[in-house]
Amino acid sequence: MVKIAVDAMGGDHGPGITVYGASLAMQENPELECLLFGEPKQVEEALPDFADPNRMEIIAADEVITDDDDPLRAVRRKKGSTIVKGLRAVAEREADAFVSAGSSGAIYAGGLFLIGADPEIKRPAAVSVLPTVSEASPYYMLIDSGANIAAKTEHLVEYARLGSRMAEQLLNIRNPRVGLLNIGSEPSKGNAFTKEAFQLLAAENELNFTGNVEPSVLLNGTHDIILTDGFTGNIMLKSVEGAAEILLNDLLRNVKKDGHLDENAEKVLAEAVETSIKRYTNEDIGGGFILGIKAPVVITHGAADAVMFKHSVEMAARLAHNPVFNGR
Amino acid sequence: MVKIAVDAMGGDHGPGITVYGASLAMQENPELECLLFGEPKQVEEALPDFADPNRMEIIAADEVITDDDDPLRAVRRKKGSTIVKGLRAVAEREADAFVSAGSSGAIYAGGLFLIGADPEIKRPAAVSVLPTVSEASPYYMLIDSGANIAAKTEHLVEYARLGSRMAEQLLNIRNPRVGLLNIGSEPSKGNAFTKEAFQLLAAENELNFTGNVEPSVLLNGTHDIILTDGFTGNIMLKSVEGAAEILLNDLLRNVKKDGHLDENAEKVLAEAVETSIKRYTNEDIGGGFILGIKAPVVITHGAADAVMFKHSVEMAARLAHNPVFNGR
Structure with a gap:
């Protein structure tokens, strides 16, 4: 029970x-x-x-x-x-x-x-379990999605360690791929915070740290855990949720306005759009939890x-x- | 000429x-x-x-x-x-x-x-002119979309002043609505940077500063100018572009897999998806420019x-x- x-x-x-x-x-x-x-x-x-x-x-x-x-x-x-x-x-x-x-x-x-508090985590983070379009990797964990907005780089290392241990059961995977959210993929990219975090994460032998990752590819299911400070993570989360809801509805509206689909086809499309929006605005997952x-x-x-x-x-x-x- | x-x-x-x-x-x-x-x-x-x-x-x-x-x-x-x-x-x-x-x-x-350098701007910014779903406000300017990744709050004020003067001709509007990208709409929300920037912007009498704005609503055409540091702006830009391309293609793939549309309807949908992706991955706009x-x-x-x-x-x-x- x-x-x-x-x-x-x-x-x-x-x-x-x-x-x-x-x-x-x-x-x-x-x-x-x-x-x-x-x-x-x-x-x-x-x-x-x-x-x-x-x-x-x-x-x-x-x-x-x-x-x-x-x-x-x-x-x-x-x-x-x-x-x-x-x-x-x-x-x-x-x-x-x-x-x-x-x-x-x-x-x-x-x-x-x-x-x-969990003694392994100095400043708790919010974890969002987020959807991807990949059948092989349908979800990833975003840490932090909005709790610790003045994060230090060592906090990200703590999140990576504990998050990796959680991911095995939570996402049903082994050896989770950990990426650092950044504006470019090379180690030299980003601001002072991401450059320092990269070095700390790369030095962790127990982690499957794969380097920097840009937000443009995450929905493809490239990673199991994405690390970032709570401010940046929340910006990314809300950017993706907003884009999913607004752009999918906009597509439906445009197709209807053009009038090239019959009533039945419009209904099929409307249902597919609704299903996608529910998935990508995270209604299917239900919320986030606190790590720490x-x-x-x-x-x-x-x-x-x-x-x-x-x-x-x-x-x-x-x-x-x-x-x-x-x-x- | x-x-x-x-x-x-x-x-x-x-x-x-x-x-x-x-x-x-x-x-x-x-x-x-x-x-x-x-x-x-x-x-x-x-x-x-x-x-x-x-x-x-x-x-x-x-x-x-x-x-x-x-x-x-x-x-x-x-x-x-x-x-x-x-x-x-x-x-x-x-x-x-x-x-x-x-x-x-x-x-x-x-x-x-x-x-x-333009003497009004201490650290140049990248400006991306980005699409919305609104017919009344089809574009907005994101300043900075990725150049000045260690921005100071006073830089954002400079961007707001010069950007507002540019927006009238560039976006064909008057009195451009200026928002500060943030993780919540109340003045108290965000990190130390956004809190300080909010106060500086609110003190500018010549600006039409409307306060904080979350990335989830921007695609609706709520603003003409969005201010942020280059790191956060680039994360938002790439989050939206990635979501547009991946989620719209995913919708098309799912509809095809379900097989409820005939060949002609699938073709109509595929064309609508392509048009949307071109618009929301910014191909229709062509690039960014340097402010400063x-x-x-x-x-x-x-x-x-x-x-x-x-x-x-x-x-x-x-x-x-x-x-x-x-x-x-």
């Missing part, structure tokens, strides 16, 4: 999305149990008919931490919040992992404060729908089995 | 592409004259039948500067190269602008050394084809009429 602590109130849509999404995950995975943290009446009302009452427990938590709260102060003071109660359940081993669509700053701060906290903590989009939230819960369950978190 | 100095030898394909591309631009624009710098026999052989001999002059230049040369040393020593001779022609007012698909480092260094050199210097991809090179020559011609370069 694996038990997930779910923040039922976080995100733009609350229990209607989170409770339904968690129930979908449980329906598909009979090994899964959930602790649902939230306002009990709202959570109960949101439970779908197919939900299995034997594998879920509702735990009252009615304080709310918003994006306007100072993250660290909020997790210290709002002890009755879903985020604090959910993270505490993981800290006290009542649950194996935590999932929330709430304030990422508070989840990050609360994870460190309540569960504790002793237990799995998954953060998903505030705007996540039930299917995306379901995928977040599934990622948390998968992370709970990762060797990196075993024996914590 | 406007006279463009063309590096006929630069790029992966040489005169077969550059001379043909320049001839196409001249065919469409009767105001255009070209000085073609290169190995005379090769240039002559590459001239298409429709080329107008009265509007072009071939100037012998047989030394070659490669990407392996040290840029500054190469422009100092290789005085017989197409890059040095072409830039010198602009410096001596024999031509209004320079276009090359050659070594961008040498063109950048040579532009500063031979033509001279006293005359227009356009740099295009080494891999540019004749149509892309034609667009580069057209951009150079348009820049030659920009008020910023008038009266130099």
Whole structure:
């Protein structure tokens, strides 16, 4: 069994999305149990008919931490919040992992404060598991996708070491290929930060470091782990998500405007575009997690729908089995 | 009339592409004259039948500067190269602008050394004119897209001032909307660099500074000028170009594999995908130019084809009429 602590109130849509999404995950995975943290009446009302009452427990938590709260102060003071109660359940081993669509700053701060930092990682990073068009390498891990925006080069080495150990189980591969995100492929390319990081990574004998990689090729599945500082990683993530959504929709609009396809063909294309957008805006994956906290903590989009939230819960369950978190 | 100095030898394909591309631009624009710098026999052989001999002059230049040369040393020593001779022609007012698909480092260094720096700009930037899906705002200027990778915040203010003055003629707009590329829209978001740049830009009364902007929305045509350091700008540029090419091709491949479209519909879709890729990998625009050199210097991809090179020559011609370069 694996038990997930779910923040039922976080995100733009609350229990209607989170409770339904968690129930979908449980329906598909009979090994899964959930602790649902939230306002009990709202959570109960949101439970779908197919939900299995034997594998879920509702735990009252009615304080709310918003994006306007100072993250660290909020997790210290709002002890009755879903985020604090959910993270505490993981800290006290009542649950194996935590999932929330709430304030990422508070989840990050609360994870460190309540569960504790992994001693191998000085500054935790956000990991996004991102899609590629390759059947052989359908996903890669972007570390850092937006948490540690003032990263030092030695942080990237720590991410590479721990990330490589996680990737084997998480991506189902061996000897993960680690690349450094840069504006050119030669070792001399980039700014002072990437040049120094390159040298440090190249000196690590245990890593399968393949050198610099430009963002233009990543979607082809050339790498398993991409290292970068949180600012650059977030710029890349949002550039790709934006391009996927806007350009695929633009293609559909242009084809419709030209009027050369019949109604049925337009429908086929519209469905293919929707499938691609879901995949490349990362709805199919469900969110990111924090590298550097002793237990799995998954953060998903505030705007996540039930299917995306379901995928977040599934990622948390998968992370709970990762060797990196075993024996914590 | 406007006279463009063309590096006929630069790029992966040489005169077969550059001379043909320049001839196409001249065919469409009767105001255009070209000085073609290169190995005379090769240039002559590459001239298409429709080329107008009265509007072009071939100037012998047989030394070659490669990407392996040290840029500054190469422009100092290789005085017989197409890059040095072409830039010198602009410096001596024999031509209004320079276009090359050659070594961008040498063109950048040579532009500063031979033509001279604009006193308003301390460290020149690369400007890419990038496409959007908006009919009302089909293009925006990304400053810097990859030249000044160790930018200071005050450089961005200089880019904003000069860029705003250029945008009116170049993009055919008034009061250009200037945004700061960042990982969140609130003023407090980002790293130390973006926070400081935000404050400096907000204090400029002459600018139409609209605040921070995330890369996820740029393709919608929300802005006319986007400011960033050259490292981040280049990461964004390559992320979007890569996503456009890879994801649109992937969509086409998936639709074909599913087999729900007939042959004719597949052909319609393939053509629409090709058109989109050409637009969003910037082939339709032709290249970038250097902001901070006293005359227009356009740099295009080494891999540019004749149509892309034609667009580069057209951009150079348009820049030659920009008020910023008038009266130099």
